[in-house]
Amino acid sequence: MSTDDSFARNPSRGSAAGSPFVHLHVASGHSLQYGTSAPEVLVERAAELGMPLLALTDRDGLYGAVRFARACAGAGIRPVLGADLAVRPDGPQAPPATTPARGGRAVDAGLPRVTVLARGGRAGWGALCRLVSAAHGADLASAAAPAAELLAGRRRPAVTPELITRQLEDADALEGDLLVLLGPSSDVGRAITAGRPDLARALLRRWRERACGADLAVEVVHQLAPPGHPHSLPVAARMLGLAAEAGLPAVLTNAVRHARPEDAPVADILDAARRLVPLDRRHRDRANAEGHLKSAAEMALVAEEVVRAAGQSPTGTRRLLAATADLAAGLALDPYVHLGFGSVRMPEPAVLGIAPERATAELRARCEAGLVHRYGPAAGGPDARARLDDELALIRRLGYEAYFLTVAEVVDMVRGMGIRCAARGSGAGSLVNHLLGVSGVDPMRYGLLMERFLSERRTALPDIDLDVESARRTEVYQRLLDRFGAERTLCVSMQETYRARHAVRDVGAALGLPPEEIAAAAKAFPHIRARDVRAALRDLPELRSSRLDEGVFAVLFDLVEKLDGLPRHIALHPSGILLSDQRLRDLTPAEISAQGFPMSQFDKDDVEEIGLLKLDVLGVRMQSAMAYALTEIARTEQTEVDLDAVPHDDPATFELIRSTRTLGCFQIESPGQRELIGKFGPETFEDLIIDISLFRPGPVKSDMVTPFLNARQGWTKAEYPHPDLEPVLAETEGVVVFHEQVIKTIAVLTGCSAARADEARRALGSPGGQTAVGDWFTTEADRRGYPRAVVERAWEVLRAFASFGFCKAHAAAFALPTYQSAWLNPPPGRLPGRCPHP
Incomplete structure (x- = not known):
């Protein structure tokens, strides 16, 4: 489906004539330490007000764009997307205002800012993504720039007029892909605020020289602020008059920072935290609580006041509102067409040196070779071949050949660098992954299912995780960027949100509390969500007697709770890598991480929403430890060990595991695990898989361990809901694991x-x-003739254990390095220099 059904049902909702007001300048909480409301909250409020369209224009990025578009699709609202960007000026400017800062210094209000909106054409979103990337120094043109220059873009992102002009130019269209709003924070607006209409006209002429007039509009904002404030009525009236004088459209916005008026104090806290100053009337940006998502009636009154102050006729109010609605109608985006919702993108086969029409044949050829390599001349027999045919047919129907070939290429590349690499997760359940060398676990032998990883009924994209040596993880990142190119490869980001301790520190500093009191209060809380601070004060014995919720701290905790979940910082995801086609930079904006890697501004959930395949490359210390051990064996014994070729049935290795002396063994070195393996007594690789699955919060919490151990040791008899299920549950003694x-x-x-x-x-x-x-399960089981008592018993087991179970493919993938690390640890009586190595 290419469009949301609600759009088709309400074709008139986006029309200019008679439509409700459309807010075109809105900041969410993803405007780091600026906006106060989550995108979903803004959309919910807009739906309450009956708005057909709504814009999200976060500062310096598009971090909340995907979540906003998803919420709009669910609410039947058409999304408009843009960004509020700082602009490095190239000519005479009005003098900036100054803000007092900690230590008596004066900090200017920053660079002028403009709001850039993507037009509804197919290229608008891509142009906006590339402009935002350029603001952060992460555009392809700057890929060869010095690292210091790139990191400067991370610290203070900004565009230049030339960068904006480059995106506005379009020889094949009357209008460009972007619309630039010159509001009170722009250089033009600052000149008006400073009482320099002559400078404002000169600056506006420079903007018009750079771009077609259709790409520019003047933004008018009136929030009942006192004279001299950028959002005051005199400034708004002069901006409206300047637009009329220049023949440019004027649009009315409310420069929204919060969904409702009562959220305004949170904006003050964020301003103080961002500037590192105590909260004071002189420091805050807002003059009142007017910067919220106002209704159409309220905005009509605002328009009327501005038009009257500008000395225009009453029809000017209708013209201003109509111009805003007309521009908004041409800016609406379709998440499925423009953002990539419902699509899947992966590197083109040509990048791997394979002709597109040969991808299917190439994947089969490699798997056929893998059958002989893994299973010998018999190639696994008819069962393995039938399983392979089924998996390849599924992959072909879903069009994922390039994905599997790409992952295989990555694994071969990493191992070619001399770096240990092992697969984890449900991908180990795929025979194709095993035959390609991606996974070392045989899904045929251990009864792993492809459907747990990939099927036509799974909406989630395939997810293959790779464990590499933690000491060399960044080498892998750099090699991936070099191999697939910056236009197809990005790291994934993650957003750190306000939790209790950070919120207490920032609010306390804003309220001017002594630093030692703030530190003591913050450290008193465990690592919990900010919204749970009062519950912690009530429930935790060590906090109940602290009297922290008295006096000024009562106000502090009110504000702390309101910061809950708001993004505070963006950082590099510890493992996610995007491998896409050459349109990657048109689908996601990028910036430079603190480590110098280009990363998407979207998190792991957002990139999957827009169809970008994510490969998790996790740094695992045990892989580094095993690599070091192998190096030392080669140095001291002059023996090269192929750890991946070690048989999985070495008696001495299982003797060590059963001894519980497993410090230094992957996954089984904690006190709880050593207790479990002592009671369990693993004897086979299959036992290791069960052990790893049992020692999880779910199985332990639901007491799955005790009945399994009782049956395993012969103290009780294994029970099965029906004999037909004995083959399914026999390996775990009748317990669903x-x-x-x-x-x-x-x-x-x-x-x-x-x-x-x-x-x-x-x-x-x-x-x-x-x-x-x-309901479905009992109906179908009854229809197949199973007794009602059997059906009800089976259903109770499924309902109790399904949410606690563990993926066997994941456990099997973990069991492999567990066994390998134990094999490298000499058991009692075996000297380190006497280990038998194949």
Whole structure:
């Protein structure tokens, strides 16, 4: 589906004539330490006010754009997307205002700012993404710039008029892909505020010389601020008059920072935290609480006041509102067409040296070779070949050949660098991944399911995680960027949000409390969400007697709770890498991380929403430790060890594991794990898989461990809801431990496919989904003739354990380095220099 159904049902909602007001300058909480409301909250408020369109124009980036567009699609509102960007001037400017700062210094109000909006054409969103990337020094043109210059863009992102002009130029269209709003914070608006209309006219002429007039509009803002404030009525009237004089359209905005008036104090806290100054009337940006999402009626009154102050006729009010609505109608974006919702993008086969029409054949050829390499001349027999045919057919139907070939290329490249690399996650359940060398775990032997990883009924994109040596992870990042190019590769970012301690520190500093009191109060709280501070004061014994919620701290905690969840900082995701086609930079803006890597401004959930495939490259210290051990073995014994070729049935290795002397062994060195393996006594690789799955919060919390150990040691008899389920549950003594067992149980009792069963398993995680699955499950099982008592017992097991189970493919992938690290640890009686190495 290319458009949201609600748009088709309400074709008149976006029309200019008679439509409600459209806000075109709105900051969300993703304007770091500036906006106070989440995008979803702004959309919810706009829906309450009956608005057909709404813009999101966060400062210095597009961090909240995907979440905003998703919320708009759910609310039947058409999204408009833009960014509030700083501009480095290139000519005479009005003198900037100054703001007092800590230590008696004076800090200017910063660079002039303009609001840049993407037009509704196909190229508008891409032009906006590239402009934002350029503001952060992360555009392709600056890829060869010195590192210091790139990091300067991270510290103070800004564009130049030339960069904006470059994006506005379009020889094939009457209008460019972007619309620039020159508001009270622009150089033109600052000149008006400073009482320099002559300078304002000169600056406006310079803007018009750079771009077609259709790409410019004058932004008028009136928030009942006192004279001299950029949002005052005199400034708004002069801006409106300047637009009329220059023949440019004027649009009315409210420069929104919060959804509702009561959120205004949070904006003051954020201003103080951003500037590192105590909260004071002289320091805050707002003059009152008027910068909220006002209704159409309220904005009509604002327009009337501005028109009257500008000395224009009453019809000017209608013209101003109509001009705003007309421009907004041409700016609306379709998330599916423009942002990539519902699509999938991956590197082109040509990047891998493969002709596009040969991708399917190339993948099959490599898998056929892998059959012989993994299973010998018999190639695994008919079962392995049938499984391979099924997986390849699924991959072909979904069009994911390039993805699997790309991941295989990455794994070969990493190992070619002499870096240990192992797959983790549900991808280990794919035979194709095993045959390509991506995963070292045999899914045929251990009963792993492709459907837990990929199926036609799974909406989530395939996700293959790779563990590499932590000491060399950044080398892998750089090699990926070099191999696939900056236009196809980006790291993923993550946003650090306000939690209790950070919120207490920032609010305390804004309120001017002594630093030692702030530090003591912040450290008193555990690492909890900011919204939970009062619950902690009530429930935690060490805080109940602290009397922290008295006096000024009562006000502090009110503000702390309101900061909950607001983004505070953006950083490099510890593992996510995007590998896409050459349109990557048209789908996501980029900036430079503190480590110097280009990263998307979107987080892991956002990039999946817009169809960008993410490869997780995780740095694992155990992989580094094993690599070091292998190096030392080669140095001291002159023996090269192929750890990946070590058989998985070495008795001495399992003797060490059963001894519980497993410090230095991956996943089984904690006190709790050593206790579990002592009671369990693993004897095979399959036992290791079960052990790793049992020692998880879910199985422990739901007491799955005790019945398993009782049956394992022969103290009780394994019980099965029905004999048909014994093959499914025999390996875990009748206890449901793995997601794969849930899938097989549902498939056996209902007769459905594994893909449909996995869909049901995923739905069990929510109360509503559990009810729907329960009705379907019992109906289908009854229809197949299973006794009602058996069906009810099986359903109780599924309902109790489905949300606590663990993915067996993930556990099997973890069991491999667990076994390898144990093999490298000599058990009692075996000297380090006497280890048998293949």
